[in-house]
Amino acid sequence: MKTRRIRAFARAQVLGTLLCTALAVGCGQEAEDTPASPPALGESQTPVVYGTDDRMDVYAHPDATLRARAQQATVALMNPSAFNATNPNNVTFNAPTLRASYNLCATERFLEDPTPAFCSGTLIDDDLVLTAGHCVTSASACTTTRLVFKFYRPGASTLEPVTTADIFSCQSIVARQQATVNGRNLDFAILRLDRPATPRFSPAPVRAARTALAAGQPVTVIGSGSGVPFKIDSGGTVRDARAGTLDYFIANTDTFGGNSGSGVYEMSGYTVAGILVRGETDYVSNGSCRVVNVCTQTGCRGEDITYVGPAIDALCAGAGSLRLCGSEPPEPPEPPANSFTYRASDTNSAQQNTTNKVLALTAGQTLTVGTCGLTGATASGDTFLRLIAPGGTLAASNDDACGGQSSNFTYTVATSGNYEIRAGCYSSGSCEGTVVWALTTPPPATGGSYTFSATNTNSAQQSTVNKSVTVSAGQKITLGTCGVTGGTFTGDTYLRLYDTSGAQVAFNDDSCGGTGSNLSYTASAAGTLQIRAGCYKNTSCSGTVAWTLE
Numbered sequence: 001m002k003t004r005r006i007r008a009f010a011r012a013q014v015l016g017t018l019l020c021t022a023l024a025v026g027c028g029q030e031a032e033d034t035p036a037s038p039p040a041l042g043e044s045q046t047p048v049v050y051g052t053d054d055r056m057d058v059y060a061h062p063d064a065t066l067r068a069r070a071q072q073a074t075v076a077l078m079n080p081s082a083f084n085a086t087n088p089n090n091v092t093f094n095a096p097t098l099r100a101s102y103n104l105c106a107t108e109r110f111l112e113d114p115t116p117a118f119c120s121g122t123l124i125d126d127d128l129v130l131t132a133g134h135c136v137t138s139a140s141a142c143t144t145t146r147l148v149f150k151f152y153r154p155g156a157s158t159l160e161p162v163t164t165a166d167i168f169s170c171q172s173i174v175a176r177q178q179a180t181v182n183g184r185n186l187d188f189a190i191l192r193l194d195r196p197a198t199p200r201f202s203p204a205p206v207r208a209a210r211t212a213l214a215a216g217q218p219v220t221v222i223g224s225g226s227g228v229p230f231k232i233d234s235g236g237t238v239r240d241a242r243a244g245t246l247d248y249f250i251a252n253t254d255t256f257g258g259n260s261g262s263g264v265y266e267m268s269g270y271t272v273a274g275i276l277v278r279g280e281t282d283y284v285s286n287g288s289c290r291v292v293n294v295c296t297q298t299g300c301r302g303e304d305i306t307y308v309g310p311a312i313d314a315l316c317a318g319a320g321s322l323r324l325c326g327s328e329p330p331e332p333p334e335p336p337a338n339s340f341t342y343r344a345s346d347t348n349s350a351q352q353n354t355t356n357k358v359l360a361l362t363a364g365q366t367l368t369v370g371t372c373g374l375t376g377a378t379a380s381g382d383t384f385l386r387l388i389a390p391g392g393t394l395a396a397s398n399d400d401a402c403g404g405q406s407s408n409f410t411y412t413v414a415t416s417g418n419y420e421i422r423a424g425c426y427s428s429g430s431c432e433g434t435v436v437w438a439l440t441t442p443p444p445a446t447g448g449s450y451t452f453s454a455t456n457t458n459s460a461q462q463s464t465v466n467k468s469v470t471v472s473a474g475q476k477i478t479l480g481t482c483g484v485t486g487g488t489f490t491g492d493t494y495l496r497l498y499d500t501s502g503a504q505v506a507f508n509d510d511s512c513g514g515t516g517s518n519l520s521y522t523a524s525a526a527g528t529l530q531i532r533a534g535c536y537k538n539t540s541c542s543g544t545v546a547w548t549l550e
Contacts, residue, residue, distance in 0.1 A: 054235025223262025381431025457534030
């Protein structure tokens, strides 16, 4: 069966039937004599059987090495809702049977198999899984993807027992491509698991050569076609090696939606030579039910299989791998001291089950907090941050920032005290990240003072006592005979402030609830300001004019 769905099976199996009905040309069989041509990236197509259906359950396959590849290196990609791990020693699967999922006729094979997988993958290093780029398209999709080992039948009527030790989370995407790059149509992803899968499981060896496979060369696919427990199809051969581009080759493997990301093995060394990514239609109508789409060995369009080389080259150019690249991956940078890491789920947008950090803050400080926008900040999934003030009220929060689903906010501290950063995830989702914070403390205010005694100043317009103060552009001066530390007054004081050109920029008579004076001004340009101190109308007064600069 040879079909590779671009859209994940578990997320779109219901729509698949409708789409293929509405878009018969895109989902139906091509004429057997039509030359194979690559579909546009993102086009939804499904697989088909070529000649005899060669799929076999793992227990039934005669090749011990291929059985070992299925048992030790193959994973099924599932959503967390696809299984029940209430009993960690006996995980069960929440999915309809193959018959029910596709309305298959009673004549078809594997009818009672469950269908929880949406893609397949292959363990290629201690904590790295190779799959198709269209299977896991973003950090958010990674967060909600589970990679399940041991999803196979050890006998005709049983499933191999699966425990939570056999289920891994996707920690990050370390290499990915789903585009035509320099004329090469590529579709691959390498995922890092949340913990090493070895020694419990064993990575499959990867084909080292960057040469084309030979036309007619036998290949084997292992994966979860249509979402069912692993099947081994060792009846396929290479139709077109595309030696001129070495981006993908075309074969007549019996694969289905859910086989996307499956490891495709060349048989001379049982090494992973490619990743199944696209193909022909899986099922066709037969009266009131559906049957497997059958093509001749040379008919239909064939199945597209991305060469493994570009994926490994991308890995080695970035994350690295001692096993696959001959060099250790670089050590991750130490998180900055002003940070904490977390992993969370079901936090109700950071209102429960959060990871918290208490900071002692001083009024006037500016606090910036983020899983993005600060050096060392990271996020996987849709993060959510909140800042709780000393009284328990919400001071600041943020969901989406930095052009994505990370979080970042800035807050100017109003009241000194202990503030709490709470890190969680949007709604009830799962996420993780490194929260970094940065504090900016305003420079200490500078200033001065002078005393004066005056009379008959006509409201500080004559006979004033003056003082020059130099300021920088953007600097704020606050001055007064009251409201500023050191300011005093007797009588009804009056203050005026002039800029370098001699123009008045501020003035004040009564302030602080009495006859003192107080004013503020932010300089638009650097220069020397002049303070003029006097008394209301022609009265007499005295005092100390104090000022601060900030």
